[in-house]
Amino acid sequence: MAHLLVVESWVGSMSRLLPRALREAGHEFTFLTRDLHHYLRSAPEGTAHPLLAARHVLTTETNDTDALLPFAEQAHRVLHFDGVITSCDYYLRTAARIAGRLGLPGPTPEAVENACRKDATRRVLAEAGLPGPRFAVCADWAEAAAAARDIGYPLVFKPVDLCAGMFVRRVDDEAALTHAYRALDAFPVNARGQRREPVVLLEELLHGPEVSVETVSYDGAVHVVGVTDKSVGGAPAFIETGHMFPAALDPADTGAAEETARRALKALGLDGVVAHTEIKLTADGPRVVEVNPRPAGNRITELVRHVTGIDLAGACVDVALGREPDLRRRATGLTSAAIGFLVPDEDGVLETVDGADAVRAADGLLELQLAEPGKAVKAAGSNNEYLGHVMAGDALGLGARDRVEALLAQLCPRVVTR
Numbered sequence: 001m002a003h004l005l006v007v008e009s010w011v012g013s014m015s016r017l018l019p020r021a022l023r024e025a026g027h028e029f030t031f032l033t034r035d036l037h038h039y040l041r042s043a044p045e046g047t048a049h050p051l052l053a054a055r056h057v058l059t060t061e062t063n064d065t066d067a068l069l070p071f072a073e074q075a076h077r078v079l080h081f082d083g084v085i086t087s088c089d090y091y092l093r094t095a096a097r098i099a100g101r102l103g104l105p106g107p108t109p110e111a112v113e114n115a116c117r118k119d120a121t122r123r124v125l126a127e128a129g130l131p132g133p134r135f136a137v138c139a140d141w142a143e144a145a146a147a148a149r150d151i152g153y154p155l156v157f158k159p160v161d162l163c164a165g166m167f168v169r170r171v172d173d174e175a176a177l178t179h180a181y182r183a184l185d186a187f188p189v190n191a192r193g194q195r196r197e198p199v200v201l202l203e204e205l206l207h208g209p210e211v212s213v214e215t216v217s218y219d220g221a222v223h224v225v226g227v228t229d230k231s232v233g234g235a236p237a238f239i240e241t242g243h244m245f246p247a248a249l250d251p252a253d254t255g256a257a258e259e260t261a262r263r264a265l266k267a268l269g270l271d272g273v274v275a276h277t278e279i280k281l282t283a284d285g286p287r288v289v290e291v292n293p294r295p296a297g298n299r300i301t302e303l304v305r306h307v308t309g310i311d312l313a314g315a316c317v318d319v320a321l322g323r324e325p326d327l328r329r330r331a332t333g334l335t336s337a338a339i340g341f342l343v344p345d346e347d348g349v350l351e352t353v354d355g356a357d358a359v360r361a362a363d364g365l366l367e368l369q370l371a372e373p374g375k376a377v378k379a380a381g382s383n384n385e386y387l388g389h390v391m392a393g394d395a396l397g398l399g400a401r402d403r404v405e406a407l408l409a410q411l412c413p414r415v416v417t418r
Contacts, residue, residue, distance in 0.1 A: 002082040002321050003055070004029045005072070007095045008062055008192065010039060010050055012164075013299045014087035014313065019050040021313035030056040030079055032072075034063060034193070063194050065094050072098045083320040089163040090192045092116055092293055105322030107217075107293060111269040115293040119160045119201050121268070125288055128267035130260070132287050133204035140198075141181055147202050148177050156238075158201040159184055164297075164383040170205065170236040208282040210289065211247050213261035214296055214304055216315050216325050217271045223327055224258045225310055228300050229401070230278070234343060237381050242408075244338035244401040245303035253281055260286040268293075274316045276300070298383065299339050299367070299391060306337040306366060306393055334393040337366065338400035340408040342387040343380045348415040350375040350387065355410040359390060364403055367391035370411075377415050387413050 006029045009018060022029055031054045033039065039051060051057060056079065060071050075081075084099040084106060086092060093113050099106035114120040119137045126132060136147035137160070148155060154172045157180040167187065169180040181200065189195055210232060214225040229247035232238050247254070261277040268291060276296035278289035294316070295301050301312040309330030318325040342353070353370050360368055370388035371377075378385050390407045394400040 002027045003080060004083045004085050004317070004320065005032060005075070005079075005081045005098065006030065006054075007032050007084065007086040007088075007098065008034070008091040009085075009087040011088050012297045013301065014295065014297070015050070017295075017301060017313040018085070018087045018316070019053060021311065021317050023053060025314060025317060027317065028055045030054065030058060030075070030081070032058045032060070032062060032075075034059065034061050062091065062094060063192070065097055068094065069098065069101045072102060076102050083317075083322070085317065085320040087294065088192070089116065089292070089294065090190060090194055099320075105272055106320060107270050107272045111271075112273075112293050115268050115270060115275075115291045117160050117197075118158055118290055119199060121288075121291055122201065122203075125264055125267055128263070130263055130267060130288060131285065133206055135201060135203045138200050138202060141178075144177060144181060144200060144202060145174060148174065151202060151204055154205045156203040156205055157181070157184075158203065159196065160199055160201050161197045162190060165238050165240070166382040166384070168238050168382075170238070172236075176236065206280040206282055206287050206289070208280050210278060210280050211249070211257055212243075212296060212300070213257055213277045213279060214245075214300065214312065215261055215265065215275045215277065216312070216319065216327060217265055217273050217275060218319055218325060220271055222262045222265050224261065225304060225312065225327065226308065227254050227257050228296070228303065234380055239343055239380050240298055240341070240383050241343055242338065242340040242401065242404060243298060243300055243303060244336060244398070244404075245300065245307055246336065246398070248398045248401075249281075256286050257281065260288060261291075264288050264291050272319045272322070274312050274319065298341075299389065302367075302391070303337040303339060306332060307334050308332065334395055334400075336398045336400035337391065337393040338404040339367075339389050339391045340401075340404040341389045342370070342408070342411060342413060344377045344385055344387050344413065344415065346377070346379050346415055346417060348377050348417040350377050351414040351416050353388065354412040354414060359407045359410050362392070362407055364392045364394065364400075365390070365407070366393050377413075 096112040138144040315325035
Protein backbone atom coordinates (compact mmCIF):
# COMPACT_ATOMS: atom_id res chain seq x y z
CA MET A 1 0.00 0.00 0.00
CA ALA A 2 1.28 3.46 -0.94
CA HIS A 3 0.41 6.95 0.22
CA LEU A 4 -0.17 9.57 -2.50
CA LEU A 5 -0.54 13.32 -2.28
CA VAL A 6 -3.52 14.26 -4.46
CA VAL A 7 -3.49 17.90 -5.55
CA GLU A 8 -6.74 19.70 -6.47
CA SER A 9 -8.54 16.97 -8.41
CA TRP A 10 -12.01 15.57 -9.07
CA VAL A 11 -13.14 17.33 -12.17
CA GLY A 12 -14.61 15.74 -15.30
CA SER A 13 -14.62 11.99 -15.87
CA MET A 14 -11.60 11.51 -13.60
CA SER A 15 -13.80 12.60 -10.66
CA ARG A 16 -14.83 8.96 -10.37
CA LEU A 17 -12.02 7.10 -12.10
CA LEU A 18 -9.02 8.30 -10.11
CA PRO A 19 -10.57 7.63 -6.66
CA ARG A 20 -11.64 4.19 -7.88
CA ALA A 21 -8.14 3.41 -9.10
CA LEU A 22 -6.62 4.46 -5.79
CA ARG A 23 -9.13 2.41 -3.82
CA GLU A 24 -8.85 -0.74 -5.96
CA ALA A 25 -5.05 -0.67 -5.69
CA GLY A 26 -5.32 -0.45 -1.90
CA HIS A 27 -3.60 2.93 -1.66
CA GLU A 28 -4.18 5.81 0.74
CA PHE A 29 -4.18 9.47 -0.17
CA THR A 30 -3.89 12.89 1.39
CA PHE A 31 -5.83 15.62 -0.37
CA LEU A 32 -4.36 19.10 -0.82
CA THR A 33 -6.55 22.06 -1.76
CA ARG A 34 -6.84 25.82 -1.50
CA ASP A 35 -10.64 25.75 -1.19
CA LEU A 36 -12.31 22.74 0.40
CA HIS A 37 -15.76 24.18 -0.29
CA HIS A 38 -15.11 23.84 -4.03
CA TYR A 39 -15.43 20.08 -3.54
CA LEU A 40 -18.27 20.04 -1.02
CA ARG A 41 -20.88 21.48 -3.38
CA SER A 42 -21.78 18.04 -4.72
CA ALA A 43 -20.45 14.50 -4.94
CA PRO A 44 -19.54 12.98 -8.31
CA GLU A 45 -22.53 11.26 -9.85
CA GLY A 46 -23.58 8.00 -8.28
CA THR A 47 -20.73 7.70 -5.76
CA ALA A 48 -19.87 8.59 -2.21
CA HIS A 49 -17.79 11.75 -2.05
CA PRO A 50 -14.10 10.93 -2.70
CA LEU A 51 -13.01 13.09 0.24
CA LEU A 52 -14.59 10.57 2.59
CA ALA A 53 -11.76 8.20 1.71
CA ALA A 54 -8.96 10.72 2.32
CA ARG A 55 -6.49 9.91 5.07
CA HIS A 56 -5.87 13.63 5.57
CA VAL A 57 -7.16 16.87 4.04
CA LEU A 58 -4.69 19.75 3.93
CA THR A 59 -5.65 23.31 3.09
CA THR A 60 -3.18 25.86 1.79
CA GLU A 61 -2.77 28.20 -1.19
CA THR A 62 -2.11 25.87 -4.10
CA ASN A 63 -1.96 28.67 -6.68
CA ASP A 64 1.29 30.05 -5.23
CA THR A 65 3.67 27.24 -6.11
CA ASP A 66 6.76 28.90 -4.64
CA ALA A 67 5.07 29.08 -1.23
CA LEU A 68 3.45 25.67 -1.69
CA LEU A 69 6.71 23.76 -2.14
CA PRO A 70 8.04 24.29 1.42
CA PHE A 71 4.57 23.47 2.76
CA ALA A 72 4.64 20.19 0.83
CA GLU A 73 8.10 19.44 2.18
CA GLN A 74 6.90 19.90 5.76
CA ALA A 75 3.88 17.68 5.11
CA HIS A 76 6.12 15.04 3.50
CA ARG A 77 8.39 14.92 6.55
CA VAL A 78 5.39 14.07 8.71
CA LEU A 79 3.14 12.07 6.37
CA HIS A 80 5.68 10.35 4.05
CA PHE A 81 4.26 10.47 0.53
CA ASP A 82 5.18 7.91 -2.12
CA GLY A 83 3.88 9.87 -5.10
CA VAL A 84 2.09 13.03 -6.22
CA ILE A 85 -0.87 13.07 -8.59
CA THR A 86 -3.63 15.29 -9.93
CA SER A 87 -6.49 14.92 -12.39
CA CYS A 88 -6.92 18.66 -12.97
CA ASP A 89 -5.18 20.26 -15.96
CA TYR A 90 -4.51 23.46 -14.06
CA TYR A 91 -2.41 21.64 -11.43
CA LEU A 92 -0.39 19.27 -13.59
CA ARG A 93 2.58 21.63 -13.44
CA THR A 94 2.13 22.07 -9.69
CA ALA A 95 2.11 18.30 -9.09
CA ALA A 96 5.26 17.87 -11.19
CA ARG A 97 7.07 20.59 -9.25
CA ILE A 98 6.05 19.09 -5.91
CA ALA A 99 7.20 15.62 -6.98
CA GLY A 100 10.51 17.05 -8.16
CA ARG A 101 11.02 18.96 -4.91
CA LEU A 102 10.26 15.88 -2.80
CA GLY A 103 12.38 13.55 -4.92
CA LEU A 104 9.38 11.45 -5.91
CA PRO A 105 8.65 9.83 -9.30
CA GLY A 106 7.14 11.84 -12.12
CA PRO A 107 7.83 13.76 -15.30
CA THR A 108 10.17 16.72 -15.19
CA PRO A 109 8.47 20.05 -14.41
CA GLU A 110 9.91 21.55 -17.61
CA ALA A 111 8.38 18.79 -19.76
CA VAL A 112 4.96 19.23 -18.15
CA GLU A 113 5.19 23.02 -18.45
CA ASN A 114 5.95 22.77 -22.16
CA ALA A 115 3.09 20.31 -22.73
CA CYS A 116 0.55 22.35 -20.76
CA ARG A 117 1.42 25.62 -22.50
CA LYS A 118 0.15 25.32 -26.08
CA ASP A 119 2.56 27.96 -27.34
CA ALA A 120 5.53 26.20 -25.75
CA THR A 121 4.40 22.89 -27.26
CA ARG A 122 4.41 24.44 -30.72
CA ARG A 123 7.90 25.85 -30.19
CA VAL A 124 9.37 22.57 -28.89
CA LEU A 125 7.81 20.44 -31.63
CA ALA A 126 8.93 22.85 -34.35
CA GLU A 127 12.49 22.83 -32.99
CA ALA A 128 12.40 19.01 -33.01
CA GLY A 129 11.42 19.01 -36.68
CA LEU A 130 7.86 17.73 -36.33
CA PRO A 131 5.76 19.22 -39.13
CA GLY A 132 2.90 21.35 -37.91
CA PRO A 133 0.67 24.27 -38.83
CA ARG A 134 2.01 27.75 -39.33
CA PHE A 135 1.51 29.58 -36.05
CA ALA A 136 2.15 32.79 -34.18
CA VAL A 137 2.19 33.71 -30.49
CA CYS A 138 0.65 37.12 -29.97
CA ALA A 139 0.92 39.37 -26.93
CA ASP A 140 -1.75 41.90 -27.94
CA TRP A 141 -4.47 42.65 -30.48
CA ALA A 142 -2.16 44.45 -32.91
CA GLU A 143 0.19 41.46 -33.05
CA ALA A 144 -2.75 39.09 -33.52
CA ALA A 145 -4.21 41.09 -36.39
CA ALA A 146 -0.84 41.29 -38.15
CA ALA A 147 -0.10 37.60 -37.60
CA ALA A 148 -3.53 36.60 -38.90
CA ARG A 149 -2.91 38.49 -42.11
CA ASP A 150 0.46 36.78 -42.46
CA ILE A 151 -0.82 33.23 -41.79
CA GLY A 152 -4.01 33.79 -43.75
CA TYR A 153 -7.62 33.06 -42.90
CA PRO A 154 -9.24 30.76 -41.92
CA LEU A 155 -7.23 30.05 -38.80
CA VAL A 156 -7.62 28.76 -35.25
CA PHE A 157 -7.59 31.12 -32.28
CA LYS A 158 -6.44 29.54 -28.97
CA PRO A 159 -5.72 30.62 -25.43
CA VAL A 160 -2.42 29.02 -24.45
CA ASP A 161 -3.37 27.75 -21.00
CA LEU A 162 -7.07 26.82 -20.83
CA CYS A 163 -8.62 23.39 -21.28
CA ALA A 164 -11.81 21.66 -22.55
CA GLY A 165 -11.75 23.73 -25.73
CA MET A 166 -12.59 26.93 -23.87
CA PHE A 167 -12.44 29.97 -26.18
CA VAL A 168 -10.85 27.97 -29.02
CA ARG A 169 -12.47 29.30 -32.17
CA ARG A 170 -12.24 29.11 -35.93
CA VAL A 171 -11.91 32.64 -37.28
CA ASP A 172 -12.55 33.40 -40.93
CA ASP A 173 -11.89 37.13 -41.00
CA GLU A 174 -10.74 40.04 -38.88
CA ALA A 175 -14.22 40.66 -37.48
CA ALA A 176 -14.34 37.10 -36.14
CA LEU A 177 -10.83 37.48 -34.77
CA THR A 178 -11.87 40.66 -32.96
CA HIS A 179 -14.88 38.91 -31.44
CA ALA A 180 -12.78 35.93 -30.27
CA TYR A 181 -10.09 38.18 -28.84
CA ARG A 182 -12.56 40.32 -26.90
CA ALA A 183 -14.39 37.27 -25.49
CA LEU A 184 -11.14 35.79 -24.20
CA ASP A 185 -9.95 39.14 -22.88
CA ALA A 186 -13.04 39.25 -20.67
CA PHE A 187 -11.99 35.97 -19.02
CA PRO A 188 -8.75 36.88 -17.18
CA VAL A 189 -8.96 34.20 -14.46
CA ASN A 190 -9.63 30.47 -14.95
CA ALA A 191 -12.05 28.31 -12.95
CA ARG A 192 -9.42 27.64 -10.30
CA GLY A 193 -8.64 31.27 -9.58
CA GLN A 194 -5.42 31.34 -11.60
CA ARG A 195 -4.66 34.37 -13.74
CA ARG A 196 -4.62 33.43 -17.41
CA GLU A 197 -1.56 34.11 -19.54
CA PRO A 198 -2.44 37.15 -21.70
CA VAL A 199 -0.93 35.76 -24.93
CA VAL A 200 -2.88 33.93 -27.62
CA LEU A 201 -1.90 31.33 -30.19
CA LEU A 202 -2.96 31.63 -33.82
CA GLU A 203 -2.64 28.55 -36.01
CA GLU A 204 -3.20 27.66 -39.63
CA LEU A 205 -6.48 25.70 -39.86
CA LEU A 206 -5.76 22.01 -40.40
CA HIS A 207 -8.10 19.84 -42.47
CA GLY A 208 -8.74 16.14 -41.99
CA PRO A 209 -10.12 13.69 -39.44
CA GLU A 210 -9.01 14.14 -35.85
CA VAL A 211 -7.84 11.31 -33.60
CA SER A 212 -6.10 10.95 -30.28
CA VAL A 213 -3.33 8.57 -29.35
CA GLU A 214 -3.50 7.15 -25.82
CA THR A 215 -0.07 6.33 -24.41
CA VAL A 216 1.74 5.42 -21.22
CA SER A 217 5.37 6.54 -20.93
CA TYR A 218 7.47 4.66 -18.40
CA ASP A 219 11.20 4.15 -17.87
CA GLY A 220 12.05 5.98 -21.09
CA ALA A 221 9.69 4.03 -23.36
CA VAL A 222 6.40 5.17 -24.90
CA HIS A 223 3.74 2.44 -24.91
CA VAL A 224 0.86 3.06 -27.31
CA VAL A 225 -2.44 1.73 -25.95
CA GLY A 226 -4.43 2.69 -29.02
CA VAL A 227 -5.95 5.38 -31.22
CA THR A 228 -9.35 6.98 -30.59
CA ASP A 229 -11.39 8.81 -33.20
CA LYS A 230 -13.15 12.09 -32.54
CA SER A 231 -16.11 13.95 -33.97
CA VAL A 232 -16.18 17.72 -33.57
CA GLY A 233 -19.06 20.17 -33.95
CA GLY A 234 -20.37 23.48 -32.70
CA ALA A 235 -18.59 25.73 -35.21
CA PRO A 236 -17.00 28.19 -34.82
CA ALA A 237 -16.15 26.43 -31.54
CA PHE A 238 -14.46 23.02 -31.56
CA ILE A 239 -16.73 20.91 -29.34
CA GLU A 240 -16.11 17.20 -29.02
CA THR A 241 -19.40 15.49 -29.86
CA GLY A 242 -18.25 11.86 -29.68
CA HIS A 243 -15.44 9.30 -29.73
CA MET A 244 -14.86 5.66 -30.64
CA PHE A 245 -12.08 3.30 -29.59
CA PRO A 246 -10.39 1.96 -31.57
CA ALA A 247 -10.56 4.44 -34.41
CA ALA A 248 -11.79 3.03 -37.73
CA LEU A 249 -8.56 3.74 -39.63
CA ASP A 250 -6.50 1.83 -42.12
CA PRO A 251 -3.26 0.41 -40.66
CA ALA A 252 -1.10 3.03 -42.38
CA ASP A 253 -2.97 5.95 -40.80
CA THR A 254 -2.99 4.23 -37.41
CA GLY A 255 0.74 3.65 -37.57
CA ALA A 256 1.45 7.21 -38.71
CA ALA A 257 -0.63 8.67 -35.87
CA GLU A 258 1.09 6.46 -33.31
CA GLU A 259 4.57 7.36 -34.55
CA THR A 260 3.73 11.08 -34.54
CA ALA A 261 2.57 10.84 -30.92
CA ARG A 262 5.75 9.01 -29.94
CA ARG A 263 7.90 11.67 -31.58
CA ALA A 264 5.96 14.46 -29.88
CA LEU A 265 6.29 12.89 -26.44
CA LYS A 266 9.99 12.29 -26.95
CA ALA A 267 10.52 15.85 -28.16
CA LEU A 268 8.79 17.21 -25.06
CA GLY A 269 10.75 14.86 -22.82
CA LEU A 270 7.61 13.43 -21.20
CA ASP A 271 8.22 10.27 -19.21
CA GLY A 272 6.32 8.79 -16.29
CA VAL A 273 2.96 9.98 -17.66
CA VAL A 274 -0.24 8.74 -19.17
CA ALA A 275 -0.76 11.05 -22.16
CA HIS A 276 -3.49 11.96 -24.62
CA THR A 277 -2.08 13.38 -27.88
CA GLU A 278 -4.54 14.89 -30.35
CA ILE A 279 -3.62 14.64 -34.02
CA LYS A 280 -5.12 15.76 -37.34
CA LEU A 281 -4.68 13.35 -40.25
CA THR A 282 -4.15 15.84 -43.04
CA ALA A 283 -3.48 15.20 -46.71
CA ASP A 284 0.16 16.07 -45.98
CA GLY A 285 0.42 13.63 -43.08
CA PRO A 286 -0.31 13.67 -39.34
CA ARG A 287 -0.08 17.00 -37.52
CA VAL A 288 -0.12 17.39 -33.72
CA VAL A 289 -3.01 19.46 -32.37
CA GLU A 290 -1.91 19.30 -28.73
CA VAL A 291 -0.25 17.02 -26.19
CA ASN A 292 -1.97 16.48 -22.83
CA PRO A 293 0.28 14.97 -20.13
CA ARG A 294 -2.63 13.24 -18.39
CA PRO A 295 -5.25 10.59 -19.21
CA ALA A 296 -7.88 11.45 -21.80
CA GLY A 297 -11.08 13.08 -20.62
CA ASN A 298 -14.64 12.62 -21.86
CA ARG A 299 -14.67 8.99 -20.66
CA ILE A 300 -12.19 7.90 -23.35
CA THR A 301 -10.29 5.98 -20.69
CA GLU A 302 -13.45 3.94 -20.13
CA LEU A 303 -13.81 3.21 -23.85
CA VAL A 304 -10.25 1.86 -23.73
CA ARG A 305 -11.00 -0.25 -20.64
CA HIS A 306 -14.18 -1.71 -22.14
CA VAL A 307 -12.29 -2.88 -25.25
CA THR A 308 -8.82 -3.78 -23.95
CA GLY A 309 -9.21 -4.28 -20.21
CA ILE A 310 -6.43 -1.72 -19.67
CA ASP A 311 -7.16 0.72 -16.84
CA LEU A 312 -5.49 4.03 -17.73
CA ALA A 313 -6.53 5.61 -14.43
CA GLY A 314 -4.74 2.77 -12.66
CA ALA A 315 -1.73 3.24 -14.95
CA CYS A 316 -1.68 6.92 -14.00
CA VAL A 317 -1.42 5.94 -10.33
CA ASP A 318 1.29 3.38 -11.07
CA VAL A 319 3.58 5.76 -12.94
CA ALA A 320 3.09 8.41 -10.25
CA LEU A 321 4.55 5.84 -7.86
CA GLY A 322 7.37 4.92 -10.22
CA ARG A 323 5.90 1.46 -10.74
CA GLU A 324 5.58 -0.39 -14.02
CA PRO A 325 1.95 -0.15 -15.15
CA ASP A 326 -0.07 -3.20 -16.14
CA LEU A 327 -0.74 -2.74 -19.87
CA ARG A 328 -1.66 -6.33 -20.69
CA ARG A 329 -4.70 -6.62 -22.96
CA ARG A 330 -7.53 -8.84 -21.82
CA ALA A 331 -10.57 -10.25 -23.58
CA THR A 332 -13.58 -8.12 -22.67
CA GLY A 333 -16.18 -9.33 -25.13
CA LEU A 334 -16.14 -6.01 -27.00
CA THR A 335 -14.19 -5.00 -30.08
CA SER A 336 -15.22 -1.33 -30.09
CA ALA A 337 -16.83 1.15 -27.71
CA ALA A 338 -18.10 4.66 -28.39
CA ILE A 339 -19.55 7.66 -26.62
CA GLY A 340 -21.74 10.49 -27.87
CA PHE A 341 -22.64 13.71 -26.07
CA LEU A 342 -25.82 15.74 -25.83
CA VAL A 343 -24.66 19.19 -26.85
CA PRO A 344 -27.11 22.04 -26.13
CA ASP A 345 -27.63 24.72 -28.77
CA GLU A 346 -29.77 27.15 -26.76
CA ASP A 347 -29.88 28.80 -23.34
CA GLY A 348 -32.58 28.01 -20.83
CA VAL A 349 -33.57 25.49 -18.17
CA LEU A 350 -33.73 21.74 -18.78
CA GLU A 351 -37.25 20.41 -18.32
CA THR A 352 -36.61 16.77 -19.25
CA VAL A 353 -34.92 14.53 -21.82
CA ASP A 354 -37.45 12.61 -23.86
CA GLY A 355 -36.53 9.11 -25.03
CA ALA A 356 -34.38 8.23 -22.04
CA ASP A 357 -36.37 5.13 -21.07
CA ALA A 358 -36.03 3.59 -24.53
CA VAL A 359 -32.29 4.24 -24.62
CA ARG A 360 -31.85 2.85 -21.13
CA ALA A 361 -33.33 -0.48 -22.31
CA ALA A 362 -31.26 -0.71 -25.52
CA ASP A 363 -28.93 -3.60 -26.27
CA GLY A 364 -25.25 -2.82 -26.00
CA LEU A 365 -25.70 0.21 -23.75
CA LEU A 366 -22.77 0.73 -21.40
CA GLU A 367 -23.63 4.09 -19.88
CA LEU A 368 -26.42 6.64 -19.99
CA GLN A 369 -25.88 9.82 -18.03
CA LEU A 370 -28.26 12.76 -18.29
CA ALA A 371 -28.47 16.12 -16.57
CA GLU A 372 -31.17 16.51 -13.96
CA PRO A 373 -34.34 18.50 -14.71
CA GLY A 374 -33.94 22.09 -13.58
CA LYS A 375 -30.35 22.38 -14.73
CA ALA A 376 -29.43 25.75 -16.18
CA VAL A 377 -28.54 25.19 -19.84
CA LYS A 378 -26.08 27.24 -21.85
CA ALA A 379 -25.57 26.95 -25.59
CA ALA A 380 -22.30 25.04 -25.81
CA GLY A 381 -19.11 26.99 -26.44
CA SER A 382 -16.76 24.33 -25.05
CA ASN A 383 -16.76 20.77 -23.72
CA ASN A 384 -18.08 21.99 -20.37
CA GLU A 385 -21.77 22.35 -21.29
CA TYR A 386 -22.90 18.81 -22.13
CA LEU A 387 -26.36 17.65 -21.05
CA GLY A 388 -25.25 14.04 -20.83
CA HIS A 389 -23.84 11.16 -22.81
CA VAL A 390 -24.53 7.71 -24.23
CA MET A 391 -21.89 4.97 -24.29
CA ALA A 392 -22.32 1.67 -26.13
CA GLY A 393 -20.20 -1.23 -27.31
CA ASP A 394 -20.03 -3.65 -30.21
CA ALA A 395 -18.86 -7.25 -29.82
CA LEU A 396 -18.49 -7.95 -33.54
CA GLY A 397 -16.56 -5.05 -35.06
CA LEU A 398 -16.33 -1.29 -35.33
CA GLY A 399 -20.06 -0.62 -35.08
CA ALA A 400 -20.08 1.09 -31.71
CA ARG A 401 -20.18 4.63 -33.14
CA ASP A 402 -23.20 3.87 -35.33
CA ARG A 403 -24.94 2.32 -32.35
CA VAL A 404 -24.28 5.37 -30.19
CA GLU A 405 -25.44 7.78 -32.87
CA ALA A 406 -28.69 5.82 -33.26
CA LEU A 407 -29.28 5.94 -29.50
CA LEU A 408 -28.35 9.60 -29.26
CA ALA A 409 -30.88 10.42 -31.99
CA GLN A 410 -33.62 9.04 -29.72
CA LEU A 411 -32.84 11.57 -26.99
CA CYS A 412 -34.56 14.94 -27.20
CA PRO A 413 -33.79 17.50 -24.47
CA ARG A 414 -36.67 19.85 -23.71
CA VAL A 415 -35.24 23.23 -22.79
CA VAL A 416 -37.43 26.06 -21.59
CA THR A 417 -35.91 29.24 -22.95
CA ARG A 418 -35.67 32.28 -20.75
